[in-house]
Amino acid sequence: MNGILLSEIILFVIALTMDSFVISFAYGISKCKPSLGVVIMMNGVCSLVLGIALMAGGFLGTLIPDWVTKQICFVLLLLVGGYKLIAACRKKETVDQTEIKELSWTEGFLLALALSLDGLVAGVGAGLLYSNKLLLVACSFAAGIAVMLLGWMLGYRCRHFIRRDLSWISGACLLLLALRTIMGV
Structure with missing residues (x-):
């Protein structure tokens, strides 16, 4: 697939969209559903930031030897994945239960900027490797649109009995991707 395996795409996308899933799940639990337009806008922002980061990583890849880019990618993915795991372990174990009636376009845009930070860092690392x-x-x-809609739906249905934070999953996916990168598997 021209420099990238399907399994790598799946791991990368899971890692990038897990925060969106968790946030949508939390909104579902609190009975707040963003409109489809807000969901599309949020994922457009995240994808734009990811694309810019991938291009920056791709440009750096033309200046740096292949073995160095693999090392840089490994370190970046390891750092982001490790940070996300540590941050998830330090969070409260319950999902925020505050009542929010509606997610506005402005709130959605600001949330999308926050969600896109992972894509910015991981995208530079991935841009070094993937063509x-x-x-x-x-x-x-x-996938971002799909997981946000799925997250809301599941959160809404599970709002009475789920109170765990699942944000550690994105960190684990990034760590798996980092190991895969360095091992060449």
């Missing part, structure tokens, strides 16, 4: 950047951005956009 098919458009496929990564497109998959991230489509």
